[in-house]
Amino acid sequence: MISAGIIFKEDNIDQFNFTIDGSKLFIKFNGLGTGEKSDIECNCRDKADEIEIKACQISFSNETSFLGNYSIRHIYKLNKTKKYELLKYLIDMAPKDFHIESFQFYISHLSIEFSHSAEICKKPDSRNPNTTTIKIPYDKEDIIYPCGSINTTQSVNLYIQKFMSEQTGFLVIAVIFSLFLVMAIYITIDALKSRPKKQTKPKIIISGPQELPYT
Numbered sequence: 407m408i409s410a411g412i413i414f415k416e417d418n419i420d421q422f423n424f425t426i427d428g429s430k431l432f433i434k435f436n437g438l439g440t441g442e443k444s445d446i447e448c449n450c451r452d453k454a455d456e457i458e459i460k461a462c463q464i465s466f467s468n469e470t471s472f473l474g475n476y477s478i479r480h481i482y483k484l485n486k487t488k489k490y491e492l493l494k495y496l497i498d499m500a501p502k503d504f505h506i507e508s509f510q511f512y513i514s515h516l517s518i519e520f521s522h523s524a525e526i527c528k529k530p531d532s533r534n535p536n537t538t539t540i541k542i543p544y545d546k547e548d549i550i551y552p553c554g555s556i557n558t559t560q561s562v563n564l565y566i567q568k569f570m571s572e573q574t575g576f577l578v579i580a581v582i583f584s585l586f587l588v589m590a591i592y593i594t595i596d597a598l599k600s601r602p603k604k605q606t607k608p609k610i611i612i613s614g615p616q617e618l619p620y621t
Contacts, residue, residue, distance in 0.1 A: 428452045431459060441469025456554075457484045478544045483551040489523035490552060492516040493530065494537045499544040527553035 421434035433446040448462040462478040478499075484490065495513045529552050530538050542548055 424450060443467050455486055457486065458482070459484075476544060479547045480542060480544070481547070481549045483549065483554055484518060484520075485527075485551075485554060486520045486522060488525045488527045488553055489520070490516070490518040491526060491528040492552070493528070495529075496537050496539045498539060498541045500541065501543045501545045525553075529553070 418435045418437055419433070420436045421432050424431050428450055431446075431448040431450050435444040437443065443466070445465045446462060448459050450460075451458040458481060460481040462480070463475060464478065465475040466473040492513060493515055495516075497513070542550070
């Protein structure tokens with residue numbers, strides 16, 4: 407097996423949008439001139455007071471072959487009354503069987519804001535100079551609900567443990583499967599632009615640095 411590095415930056419984003427009814431989220435990356443591609447597809451539910459994202463499928467391919475498809479079993483929930491500020495996180499998504507494929511997400515600054523956001527959910531405290539590390543196997547059905555109403559030890563501990571690193575923010579997906587993939591994304595998007603007016607539209611901002619501090 408050959409280990410290869412693939413870097414996606416903001417100009418590699420071909421698609422980042424929800425379907426008109428808000429039931430699906432699609433993100434597509436295209437390595438310009440390299441042939442590497444990645445597709446992310448998730449199911450979504452727009453409830454009265456929150457948005458739920460789950461059943462995400464991530465696939466990777468290059469010019470000559472399909473590298474793999476992975477099912478993320480996490481359920482992500484966002485409360486529409488909150489503005490989210492997630493700072494300096496490393497999400498380790500190594501599966502239960504660590505000897506198979508592994509994912510890591512690095513986020514330095516992720517901001518998500520809804521039109522009626524009244525509270526700020528900031529994780530961790532911005533005065534914390536360290537990167538917070540959270541381990542969440544991608545093949546385990548965990549609920550990720552920052553500052554949420556679900557009173558479970560698991561969801562609370564995920565944000566207390568030492569999990570997305572450095573200067574202006576970025577999102578990185580590193581996949582290890584005869585492949586080491588890094589996606590650095592800069593996105594400023596009205597994520598629900600095409601949805602009916604009666605539904606709440608979040609604003610998602612992910613910033614990206616010039617260099618990626620992965621090892």
